[in-house]
Amino acid sequence: MLRKAQQLFGLALATFAPVLVAQESASEGSQQVLNMPVGVTTVANQVYDLHMLIFWICVIIGVIVFGAMFWAMYFHRKSVGHQAEHWHESLKAEITWTVIPFVILIGMAIPSTTTLKELYDTSEADLDVRVTGYQWRWQYAYPETGVTFLSELVTSQDQIYNLDEKGQFYLQEVNNPLVVPVDQKVRLLITAQDVIHSWWVPDFSVKKDAIPGYITETWFQVDEPGIYRGSCTELCGQGHAFMPIVVHAVEQEEFDSWMADKQAEAEALAALTSQTFTLDDLMARGAEVYARTCAACHQAGGQGIPPAFPALNGSSVVLGPVDGQLDVLINGVSGTAMQAFGALLNEVDLAAVITYTRNAWTNNTGDVVQPIDVFNYAQGQ
Amino acid sequence: MAHGPAKGISRWLFTTNHKDIGTLYLWFSFAMFILGGFFAMVIRAELFEPGMQLVRPEFFNQMTTMHGLVMVFGAIMPAFVGLANWLIPMMIGAPDMALPRMNNLSFWILPPAFLMLAATLFTDAGGPNFGWTFYAPLSTTYAPDTVNYFIFAIHIMGASSIMGSINIVATVLNMRAPGMTLMKMPLFVWTWLITAFLLIAVMPVLAGAVTMMLMDINFGTAFFDAAGGGDPVLFQHIFWFFGHPEVYIMILPAFGVISEIIPTFSRKPLFGYSSMVYATASIAFLSFIVWAHHMFTVGMPVGGELYFMYATMLIAVPTGVKVFNWISTMFKGAISYETPMLFAIAFVILFTLGGFTGLMLSIAPSDIQYHDTYFVVAHFHYVMVAGAVFSMSAAVYYWLPKWTGRMYSEAMGKLHFWVSFIGFNITFFPQHFLGLAGMPRRYADYALQFADWNMVSSIGAFIYGASQLLFLYNVIATIRSGKRVSEPKVWEGANGLEWTLPSPPPYHTFSTPPEVK
Amino acid sequence: MSSEHSSYYVPEQSRLPILMAASLGMFAFGAGHWVRVGMPAFFLLGIVGIIATMFLWFNTVIRENMQGLPSAQLKRSYVWGMSWFIFSEVMFFACFFGALFYIRNLAVPWLGGEGHAATTEEFLWPGFEATWPLLHTPDQAVNGEAAQFLGAHESMSFPGWSNLLHWLPLWNTVILLSSSVTVHFAHHALKHGERAKFNFFLAVTVALGATFMGLQVLEYYEAYTHMGLTLKSGVYGTTFFMLTGFHGAHVTMGTIFLLIQLVRSFKGHFTNDDHFGFEAASWYWHFVDVVWVMLFFFVYIL
């Protein structure tokens, strides 16, 4: 199927051969960028086949329709002295070309219906994952184990602004991918915190909108272990193109050990919270967090993009009392892209990034904010 | 002055003449087309290669949004209203539009509205950045505060469309010359009658939608806020209840134009006139009950999903009837290929391609994969650029000799056609591949595997864009120095009342109504 | 006259539309400016312009009418125009009724975990009960008193037979329905050239319209002061005020519209068979009336 399709698309391409020559040489990646991926789940395969089926039906109809048209265009030209006839009614014809398409459509509707029912059957899942969209990052949570983490773009702003060589997975790489076991039916419970996002992984043929205040459900079951990449497909503001999705499908035991590690990590973090760090440690960790989580809006140099995204360099909040800044970071600023990061980052990262902003660029306050301070502030509320 | 136009600017400001107002509409819409196209050029230039080069993502979103808004509300709709103004009275043998003063009003409220809309781009909060579909809550709670100007601009555009449509309906139903029965009307008049009905029906719904936004933003209501018991998806239902008929509002008049041109250059009467009328009517009817095919991924109950899929697929049937009838009209005719005919034929081919992709999109399970990718972008540019815009070019070349009494240069016309045709396909055909391969729309930047096709598409876009300058040149050259046409019937194959009038027609057409047998 | 030999009156050039366009532009910009930076000056300027132009415009049309310029055909154009305008108004209200039905029958139940949305209630709005009228918002279910949307403690719905007579909407219904009857009598009277009777019934209609508005204002006052029912109290307040509010606005316009006809009648305008101004106003009035009946059922009773 796929091969056939590509040949046909190839034909279509012949129409702009000149451009093609230019671009074939450009890179060899191009051949794959023609058709829908076949997919790695049974549902995805079904969807692919459906797609190709409808495609071919349209091709055939097109050949017939345009065939007739080109015939007329060639043989019934005035320039070859063809005389116009004058008939302009035929009930028979009208009825035929009303009925035939209708029948064809019924033919299309039947497989579509069964596949759609498949896609919607979220019953008896083996594993639930809660997916929450934020401007502009995804949060994944496993209700059973309580493991929760953020998944954020790691492509550097430098790569995006062409100051640095673009990596192989430019805009398709994240710090913490979603990890799922193979051969298990995974049910996603999708929602959003701010605006509507949409969670799409082409290889699973899963695309569901994340709607604030409502949970939409979908599911997939991967057969092959592997790394699968997707994107946010509902316009959600300036970071829309910068909140990719990466899914690791792994064997069950690998999944279990990963889950165990994650839980351990969480405990370790809790321990860290009570620890005190040196300014340098915090600055180092803060720099990472800042680059990942803050730079997209407030910019690497802290100059922001006023008025939507205020500058942090020399900002009164950052240079002002620590509690003020804690409040903004932990509770967010409603109605703006500034989230309540209290729910998104752990105390250590919060402490680190606050310390960083208070000492980076020209903000040389020398303040050190420890995780415990963050913790206490949060408790104090 | 009674029998000729007034002198100077006052002619245009105070006019009640359908031809003057038609001209105003046409030039305004072309200006908007240039503006919207310019935004498109910014989009294509930014997408020329991966990485951010020219603009910031925030501004890119404003470009995408303004491009969609300006093209839909500023270029296509006024263009067809302009055609209607020029042609309908001449085609049905009326002295003018039914309500001439309101006619002037419905044009002149447009420029302020678009001025206000475009001006928001220069405020420091920026212009609308939430897509031409302005989904809540991105367009409410999270919108720049200039959204308020956007809201009232939309209100004004809606008012303009409603007044324009009321005028057209009143004209068609009430001003036909004696003997011009409904079933004798040219198909262009029919398609506009039905379009006007669609407009009057859905524009108020759009007004309702933006009013709800206004309330949610400024007065604490909860239409689109779950915390108060509302639902963001409600916005999408309301928007698309307007939005889907809207897309047919942009194509039905085009169908009308094509149904005038193809018979003329095939020298053969339009095949299946009455079934064309019924097909148009059923397309209009269906357009009211299919809206949620734009929302297959919002998590509707599966029943609703299935219903909207079936209903949407049905539209292929009446549309097919139209396509088949056009082809039958050409069949066994004596076809010649002047510029209008070239555009008309390109319309039939490319619109049908766009229709096919539309049909693919209507299949809910596979739309899961297509939705909000460049496959959709390709679909609607095939139906709207190769549909609406090509039909406008065809219409202009077809009636320009009638309007101005001067003939355009066939060679230049053909050049414009071929450059547009090739440029268009280079721009938008590759976008099918991009979409299928997984490139989402409204992306300011994209992964490396999409680089090649985006570059191709951008090059095509510049070619197509440049070809529009050619169009502008042709029109002006014709008006200023085109070779004069003497006879009323410019095209030998043409028939219809407008061709019984001298070219250019007198300032006041049919002040005494003609007899139609 | 551009049309001595024309059956159809095509007016000369006119300055009215461009004035109106300018006013409307100013109005729109002013409105946006007002809600954005809280400065109503431009808005008011626009309003003044619109009213002034309308006044001039109607004067012109009426004058032309008195001169008998418009043919029967032009009058038919007016009839079509008015009917289709009313149709557009119908669609505007349809939009808000549609929103009401969607919220009542789909959105709120889903938030309460019905149908396919069990997890929505479980994870996002634990403890939220879907009810209509919605007095306890999902927001309250989760955040209690800290909620942004605090539901009303009382709804406008049918209060039970016992205090039926203290129920304003009922009286409003009676008033508006009877006003529809009186306007019909007025029309009848006019057709039979009974001018005094016409003036009387028209006056009564206008009075009833005004009373209705009075009661509506009273009802809103009640809602805000005693029931805690405001625009901000979740979707119930939202739908209630938006639907009744827009209806109220239309009643006001209709009343003014009728009042103008009354004034004209005193000036001696209208004849038995030619009085479109009044007919248009009365159609509009009947339309407003029908909308109210819908409101009465779907907003107040059910």
Ligand code: HEA
């Ligand atoms: C002029 C405007 C126009 C027209 C005419 C159409 C025509 C159609 N459109 Fe399109 N559409 C848009 C403008 C238009 N569309 C726009 C602007 C969007 C995007 C909005 C946004 O999100 O920004 C969109 C998006 C859109 C979607 C949503 C995609 C998504 O976001 O996921 C869908 C889904 O069903 C759809 C379907 C259709 C269908 C079935 C038709 C049918 O009318 C096509 C019918 C025609 C044919 C089928 C070809 C001729 C028929 C035959 C030759 C007969 C035989 C054929 C068969 C039996 C197959 N369109």
Ligand code: HEA
């Ligand atoms: C009928 C309406 C219409 C028309 C005519 C067009 C015309 C064009 N559109 Fe389209 N477009 C839409 C309606 C339309 N569009 C809509 C509704 C959307 C969705 C918006 C959204 O997602 O919210 C969209 C979105 C859209 C996108 C996707 C943006 C995104 O998802 O981020 C792209 C990208 O390529 C695009 C490109 C183009 C191009 C290249 C043209 C060309 O045809 C334009 C050609 C015209 C000109 C270029 C102007 C004339 C010439 C000049 C100005 C001289 C200067 C020229 C040069 C410098 C070469 N459009």
Ligand code: CUA
């Ligand atoms: Cu998140 Cu787009």
Ligand SMILES: [Cu+2]
């Ligand atoms: Cu649609």
